[in-house]
Amino acid sequence: MKPENLAYIAGFIDGEGSIGLSRVKRKANRSGIKYQIAFNASNTKREVLAWISDVTGCGTIQQLKQSPAALKGSPYAHKTIYRISFSAADSRVVLPLIYPHLILKKRQAELVMEYLEIVIPRGRQQTYGESQDMFRFDQIWNELRNLNRRGKHQGDLALENRS
Template identity: 35%
Template sequence: MKDWEAAYIAGIIDGEGSITLTRMHEKEYRRPCITIASTDKELLVYLQTLANGTINNKKNYNPDRHKDSYTLTIKKKEIVLDILKLITPYLRVDKKRNRALWILENYDNVTPRNGKYNSVLLEKKIAFEDSFFKI
């Protein structure tokens, strides 16, 4: 990804996206996730070519008054972390930049590779998540 593409993605995330921690399965701990919502599917398809992820349709309960809308979701940990490294210098919204930095600086330290937590690491993981959502 080129610098201008990273800056472009950062601008779109600043305006229409989110950087968060989400559960993929009910009994899992949270992992980083980037989502971008838009009524412009062409934009999301372009972003998907840069960053992978999946595009989902959102249910439109009133098509006479609202456009169809879509969400690009990037869930794969390695891809999310790589994207955050590239876009963080260009993020302008403090909350989103601080969330990206928090994930980059702390996520790997509180997440074991094998997914098995001892009591100390579990306490750190929960504290990491709590601190993240206070940002």
């Protein structure tokens, strides 16, 4: 893959994407909690998402259903929105490739890659290790939640001071 393509994809993810973990209560698990990779990007131009999928060989593109109430008065109210989502297996491929080029979401990528190093892939499922792994997953999830919340963050100040 060309470095300039990876840099473009990283910039696109920095601006339009999300890198994180979702946490779901699951009675079937020993801990009662299941974590899932939440790595995606949305755009009104399906072509750019298809290009990302072609370049990386990863990702699933879907058309999102829009809530008219949520979009009332929005300039995007009449545009179709698409999302490319990366599975855990896709994330194992894509994140290390774009990581050197990420700026805003570099820490999120580090945390998700750490999570992926701990979990054991088993087909479509993931197996968690020891209880200390679950403790670390909680820490990772909390840090990602803080990094991904809306509004100004402490890290934003460091970026502003760079210019």
